[in-house]
Amino acid sequence: MxxxxxxxxxxxxxxxxxxxxxxxxxxxxxxxxxxxxxxxxxxxxxxxxxxxxxxxxxxxxxxRRRPPLLVKNMKHKLFRGLGAILFKEFIVVWRDPLTLFFFFFPPLIEMIAFGYALDNDVKHMAMIVLNEDRTVESRQLIDRFVNTESFRVVGEVQNLEELKSAMRIQTGLGVALTQSLESLLRETGRKGMPIDVRPQMLYNPAMRAPNFFVPGVIGVVLQIGTTVAAAMALVRERERGTLEQLLVSPLSRSGLMLGKLVPYLCIGMTMAAVLFTIMRFVFFVPIEGNIFAMMFSTLVYVFALLSLGLLVGTMAENQMQALQMSMVFLLPSVFFSGFIFPRETMPWIFYALGALFPTTYFIALMRAIILRGANFFEYWPNLLVLILMSNLLFILCALRFRRKIA
Incomplete structure (x- = not known):
């Protein structure tokens, strides 16, 4: 040989x-x-x-070259039984009217209610005027209030006894206005105002309140629907005893959590698409930025909320506790996320507390994409934080599920 x-x-x-x-x-x-x-x-x-x-x-x-045993074992442990649990969860969600109710009905009502109710503009305030001067200048001042949307003059009174809610113009208004203008010109040393200051709004020229509030309303409404529904679904399955059957089956903990998230993720994205449609065609809020970036940010945000909901479900003992604990996470997200009040004006402790919630970064992303039409280089820090936060919440959920329930 x-x-x-x-x-x-x-x-x-x-x-x-x-x-x-x-x-x-x-x-x-x-x-x-x-x-x-x-x-x-x-x-x-x-x-x-x-x-x-x-x-x-x-x-x-x-x-054939076989893959390394470590990589193969990791894939087997992470995704073992994922297809079976996905099929099972889709059937359970479709047959569960309570879960579908929590996903669709409350968010729609809250979207419409918040969209019309939240308005920081003061409009149509009833006012009664007591004009004691009765000069040309006083009448011009009253006409300025009449010609605005903020006030509504409902009448004039002749004496203080008839006055309940009024703006009182005292005697000598015209003389006081003339003297104040002459004093101002004398101090500045000029005969007129050479500079004409005209402020211009860059991103919301009409100063419409829905353009500012409705993107934030979508973030809050999605948190209410997805977090509560995911938490109550996990607790309800544990109360029925079906969760113990899954635990004794050859399923990995990560695969079980991911299999439970994906059906609710599909429902959450459907709900988000409906909310964006209402925003565009009911409240007439224009979308200035990229729609793909808007939907991808929403996908990451819904995944983070579902992970948070399952984390709450692992800590709650019954459905009432799951609902109450979800509300504990909801209220700080509303007040400290910049949804209503600017975060820059908050004390540092509340500013730092708002940075712990995914809603804070999602609202900033939506206002940047929808209102300003920002590009990727302007909003990528918020998107990166949201991605990291969603992964961290999913890992915490899997670890908590393994230690507490399994």
Missing amino acids: SRFTRSVLRSKTFLLSFPRSTLPNNKKPRDAERNKERRFWSAATCCRFESANMSAHCKIIAD
Whole structure:
């Protein structure tokens, strides 16, 4: 046997199958005995080896490279049983009217109610005027109030006894206005005002309140629907005893959590699409930025909220506790996320507290994309924090589920 033939026979990457008659004592090669346990690609080539002592035909079949055991085991542990739990959760959610009710009905009502109720503009305040001066200047001042949307003059009174809610113009208003203007011009040393200051709004020229509040309303409404529904679904399944059946099945904890998240994630994104449609065609809020960036940010945000909801579900003992604990996370998100009050004007402790909630970064993202039309380089810090926060919440949820329930 030549040296080349011996090197081929000793190679670990080939399988040499010889006729039984050409082998000593009719024994098969060791690799041939494992032929049933291994998977191979199609035959690569056929060659003929000739020497002085033996001549045989051998088929060389390339063996498939197997992935490292560590990577294979990690994939097996993380995604074991994921398809089965996905199919099961989709059926359970579809047959559970209470979960669908929490996802769709309350968010729609809250979206419409908050969208119309939240308005920081003071409009149509009833006012009664007591004009004691009765000059041209006093009448011009009253006309300025009449011609605005902030006040509504409902009448004038003649004495203080008739006055209940009024703006009182005292005697000598015209003289006081003239003297104050002359004093101002004398101090500045100018005869007129050479500079005409006209402020211009860049991103909301009409000063419409829905353009500012409705993107934030979507973040709050999504948190109410997704967090409460996910928490109560997990607690309800544990109360029915079906969760223990899943625990004894060959499912990984991460695969079980991910399988429970995906159906609710699909429902949450459907709910988000409905809310964006209401924002655009009911409140007439224009979308200045990229719609794909808006939906991707919403996907990350809904994933973070569902992870938070499942985390609450692992800590609650019953559905009432799950609902109450969800409200504990909701109220700080409303007040400290910048939804109503600017975060820059808050004390530092409340500013830092607002940075712990995903709603803070989602509202900033939505206002940047929808209102300002910002590009990726302007809003990527908020998006990065939201992605990290969603992954952290999912990991905490899986660990808590493994230690507390399993």
